[in-house]
Amino acid sequence: xxxxxxxxxxxYEEAQKFQQxxxxxxxxxxxxxxxxxxxxxxxxxxxxxxxxxxxFKGPNKPTAKVPILISYALVNRPYMVDLQDDRSLxxxxxxxxxxxxxxxxxxxxxxxxxxxxDDYINGYIKRCVDVVAKRxxxxxxxxxxxxxxxxxxxCFASIYPEKVQNLITMVTPVDFQTRDNMLSNWxxxxxxxxxxxxxGNVPADLMNYCYLMLKPVRLNQQKYIGLVDILDxxxxxxxxLRMEKWIFDSPDQAGxxxxxxxxxxxxxxxxVNGGLKIGNKSVDLKNLDVPVLNIFAEQDHLVxxxxxxxxxxxxxxxxxxxxxxxxGHIGIYVSGRxxxxxxxxxxxxxxxxx
Amino acid sequence: xxxxxxxxxxxxDWDALQRQYxxxxxxxxxxxxxxxxxxxxFAAGNPFAAAGANPFxxxFAAPPxxxxxxxxxxxxxxAASAPSAQTPWHEGLEQWSRLFADAGKQSETAERLTxxxxxxxxxxxxxxxxxxxxxxxxxxxxxxxxAVRSAVGTGVPGFDPATNPFAKALRDxxxxxxxxxxxxxxxxxxxxxQMRKEGLSWLQMPAFGLAREHQEHYQRTALALVEYQQASxxxxxxxxxxxxxxxxxxxxxxAERSEPGRTVESLKALYDLWVDAMEDAYAEIALSExxxxxxxxxxxxxxxxxxxxxxxxxxxxxxxxxxxxxxLDSLSKRVHDLRRELRDGGNVRDGGAVEAEIASLRxxxxxxxxxxxxxxxxxxxxxxxPAAVAPVAAKPAAPSAVKSRPAAKPxxxxxxxxxxxxxxxxxxxxxxxxxxxxxxxxxFADAVAAMxxxxxxxxxxxxxxxxxxxxxxxxKKRSKxx
Numbered sequence: 001x002x003x004x005x006x007x008x009x010x011x012y013e014e015a016q017k018f019q020q021x022x023x024x025x026x027x028x029x030x031x032x033x034x035x036x037x038x039x040x041x042x043x044x045x046x047x048x049x050x051x052x053x054x055x056f057k058g059p060n061k062p063t064a065k066v067p068i069l070i071s072y073a074l075v076n077r078p079y080m081v082d083l084q085d086d087r088s089l090x091x092x093x094x095x096x097x098x099x100x101x102x103x104x105x106x107x108x109x110x111x112x113x114x115x116x117x118d119d120y121i122n123g124y125i126k127r128c129v130d131v132v133a134k135r136x137x138x139x140x141x142x143x144x145x146x147x148x149x150x151x152x153x154x155c156f157a158s159i160y161p162e163k164v165q166n167l168i169t170m171v172t173p174v175d176f177q178t179r180d181n182m183l184s185n186w187x188x189x190x191x192x193x194x195x196x197x198x199x200g201n202v203p204a205d206l207m208n209y210c211y212l213m214l215k216p217v218r219l220n221q222q223k224y225i226g227l228v229d230i231l232d233x234x235x236x237x238x239x240x241l242r243m244e245k246w247i248f249d250s251p252d253q254a255g256x257x258x259x260x261x262x263x264x265x266x267x268x269x270x271x272v273n274g275g276l277k278i279g280n281k282s283v284d285l286k287n288l289d290v291p292v293l294n295i296f297a298e299q300d301h302l303v304x305x306x307x308x309x310x311x312x313x314x315x316x317x318x319x320x321x322x323x324x325x326x327x328g329h330i331g332i333y334v335s336g337r338x339x340x341x342x343x344x345x346x347x348x349x350x351x352x353x354x
Numbered sequence: 355x356x357x358x359x360x361x362x363x364x365x366x367d368w369d370a371l372q373r374q375y376x377x378x379x380x381x382x383x384x385x386x387x388x389x390x391x392x393x394x395x396f397a398a399g400n401p402f403a404a405a406g407a408n409p410f411x412x413x414f415a416a417p418p419x420x421x422x423x424x425x426x427x428x429x430x431x432x433a434a435s436a437p438s439a440q441t442p443w444h445e446g447l448e449q450w451s452r453l454f455a456d457a458g459k460q461s462e463t464a465e466r467l468t469x470x471x472x473x474x475x476x477x478x479x480x481x482x483x484x485x486x487x488x489x490x491x492x493x494x495x496x497x498x499x500x501a502v503r504s505a506v507g508t509g510v511p512g513f514d515p516a517t518n519p520f521a522k523a524l525r526d527x528x529x530x531x532x533x534x535x536x537x538x539x540x541x542x543x544x545x546x547x548q549m550r551k552e553g554l555s556w557l558q559m560p561a562f563g564l565a566r567e568h569q570e571h572y573q574r575t576a577l578a579l580v581e582y583q584q585a586s587x588x589x590x591x592x593x594x595x596x597x598x599x600x601x602x603x604x605x606x607x608x609a610e611r612s613e614p615g616r617t618v619e620s621l622k623a624l625y626d627l628w629v630d631a632m633e634d635a636y637a638e639i640a641l642s643e644x645x646x647x648x649x650x651x652x653x654x655x656x657x658x659x660x661x662x663x664x665x666x667x668x669x670x671x672x673x674x675x676x677x678x679x680x681x682l683d684s685l686s687k688r689v690h691d692l693r694r695e696l697r698d699g700g701n702v703r704d705g706g707a708v709e710a711e712i713a714s715l716r717x718x719x720x721x722x723x724x725x726x727x728x729x730x731x732x733x734x735x736x737x738x739x740p741a742a743v744a745p746v747a748a749k750p751a752a753p754s755a756v757k758s759r760p761a762a763k764p765x766x767x768x769x770x771x772x773x774x775x776x777x778x779x780x781x782x783x784x785x786x787x788x789x790x791x792x793x794x795x796x797x798f799a800d801a802v803a804a805m806x807x808x809x810x811x812x813x814x815x816x817x818x819x820x821x822x823x824x825x826x827x828x829x830k831k832r833s834k835x836x
Contacts, residue, residue: 002612002617003608003609003612003616003617004611004624005617006481006620006621010619010620012371014478014621015371015621016371018474018475022471026464029463029464029467110686111689113683114686114687114690115690179641180641182641185641185643185645185646186646186649186650187650188646189646189647189649189650190649190654191650191657194658194661195657198657198660198661198664199657199660213640214640215633215636217629217632217633217636218633220466220470221469221629222470222626222629223470224466224469224470225471227467228467228471240463241463244463248462
């Protein structure tokens with residue numbers, strides 16, 4: 001039997017519809033101005049170098065006694081957690097009574113190329129944690145690490161368990177060498193010393209090309225053909241463009257931090273194999289004895305689920321919870337399902353541990 | 355009725371539809387104002403703002419032959435130039451894309467959209483032609499497969515050696531201001547030509563004379579460039595392999611759709627199936643050990659070439675008296691180290707040695723207190739509970755519960771605090787004649803007195819002692835509490 005049954009008339013109509021859509025949509029596209037992001041008011045509470053620590057302001061006073069500090073990845077901008085009014089992890093957490101802080105790492109430039117993981121983890125994160133704890137007259141606070149920021153949070157909580165009340169990791173790689181980890185496969189034979197010595201900071205464009213090459217046809221072509229379907233819908237088109245802006249609005253990576261991250265995490269897999277040192281502090285996940293909530297995405301093409309699941313049994317905590325989210329690396333923040341499920345899950349888990 | 359049209363008529367309609375759109379794009383391109391960079395697009399005077407001015411409204415106002423909703427077809431009406439017979443759609447979209455290039459704002463998205471749309475329309479066009487051939491053929495899917503292959507060729511995003519995105523990414527980065535990567539082969543053409551004639555060994559020949567350093571540098575650069583080209587070829591070979599494998603998988607996926615109820619019934623569904631096949635094939639290759647090595651080799655090879663260029667740029671900059679990257683790196687490293695040192699209270703450069711020193715001094719103080727306590731116990735005067743000796747603890751030693759003569763208290767605290775402040779020169783209260791003084795030094799005040807005798811007439815030791823006599827912040831707090 002012929003697997004393809006496309007009648008000429010149907011093909012013609014399909015082409016006609018595609019052309020109509022693209023014609024009408026181009027008009028809408030031309031009339032759109034720059035898209036904006038960020039749905040929630042926030043205040044700056046601490047600043048250091050290019051880092052800014054924000055506290056989000058909800059409509060009501062937080063009911064949670066212990067605030068949450070979000071540590072995002074270095075490779076993208078953190079406004080993904082508060083992208084727009086109806087797609088905001090932060091907004092939903094605030095609505096549930098949580099008190100939310102966020103570290104914005106800024107855009108490193110050439111003067112920051114020597115920033116190491118020691119600076120980021122034992123320096124920036126530690127000082128931000130101290131600032132938040134001091135503001136709330138607490139010894140320890142809740143830490144929420146996302147993606148690479150989750151790996152940093154694991155390191156931090158292992159080094160300073162006395163400063164962390166509860167640890168939440170989202171789409172966080174722990175085992176960096178699972179078989180389905182494409183990024184990991186690509187850097188195993190990379191001479192990262194030569195790479196960083198030559199480039200200094202690692203350019204954002206190069207990082208973006210690598211991400212696009214994880215699924216080259218889908219991300220470079222199919223996505224834009226799908227865009228035609230929503231071209232005539234201004235609101236949907238703005239959503240698309242906002243996401244597009246986030247994807248390509250990437251900071252350069254500080255050379256020294258990138259060097260160590262590739263060597264120790266991707267090539268050495270030291271979170272799993274041991275032997276990881278951040279500055280002069282050893283990282284042993286067994287030191288991490290605080291409650292842990294590990295949320296990962298089942299269709300994550302950047303951090304495969306198995307890379308996150310590897311956390312189970314590796315910490316010293318006897319209170320470990322795992323949540324598998326039905327979605328991808330980005331969908332876990334912006335999908336409709338994420339809005340319903342993720343903030344509620346975090347809030348309930350924290351509430352049970354207060 | 356439209357259902358009764360021959361395949362040939364459908365193909366004519368298809369062609370007409372494309373030309374119609376080309377005309378519309380062309381018309382739009384001619385009328386559209388070119389927005390100055392940074393200007394808000396489409397404000398007053400926008401000819402397309404009014405709904406009635408939409409150039410796409412007209413073509414769909416009346417039906418083309420046999421179709422409701424289309425205008426009578428006039429392939430060349432209003433066209434600025436005749437479209438290519440093969441790709442009128444492409445050219446129309448190109449015109450639109452050029453408009454966006456000046457519009458700012460969403461031009462990148464529009465560019466990606468038009469690129470993708472062109473590829474998609476090309477595929478649709480091929481498939482439309484294939485639909486005429488499928489019926490009655492021995493393998494009815496074969497014309498479709500051939501059509502997909504001919505439509506995309508090697509132009510699969512990310513698969514095309516000519517647009518190898520990794521190479522493009524690396525070409526584009528950090529090359530601004532320096533010699534462009536694309537220009538390199540021309541610059542090194544003589545060396546590469548020589549290499550071709552004589553083999554790589556020429557590039558490894560020893561250099562002599564005044565220009566030997568320069569010659570060696572150029573030899574190394576040419577060699578690096580050759581290695582890069584080889585690595586690039588290896589990468590492109592794998593991408594072609596991924597493309598070939600993608601077609602295999604596409605055939606397989608199509609075969610799976612032969613069952614009733616699973617057949618492909620739209621161009622979009624066929625395209626999506628093809629994308630799935632290409633992605634699966636790519637993932638197979640990209641997750642392989644071979645790809646890991648080839649990819650690493652490509653990145654490393656290009657970095658070596660870049661490094662060689664940087665050396666050359668650096669040399670030229672020095673000769674022109676301009677600051678070089680090495681100098682800036684060196685400065686930024688110093689600034690970074692100073693910044694860290696400042697934040698960490700001067701405890702960076704020695705890698706925590708000061709912390710260790712303080713801990714050691716605290717241990718000594720605790721031991722001293724213990725010995726004093728023991729001596730006091732003998733005399734039933736001083737009762738000291740020794741502080742816990744913290745090995746490398748940053749926290750201050752636990753305050754001792756001390757019952758002693760009142761006069762001795764502040765002196766003891768000051769001395770202990772002073773010890774913790776003195777990083778290197780530790781002055782111990784050592785009597786001139788230890789054998790005789792040992793028995794006498796049964797209080798901290800006696801020890802301090804002995805020290806004072808020792809430093810008399812010795813300015814350096816005296817300065818150290820003066821430093822020690824200053825109360826620390828901790829002493830002040832404790833004094834206040836008391």
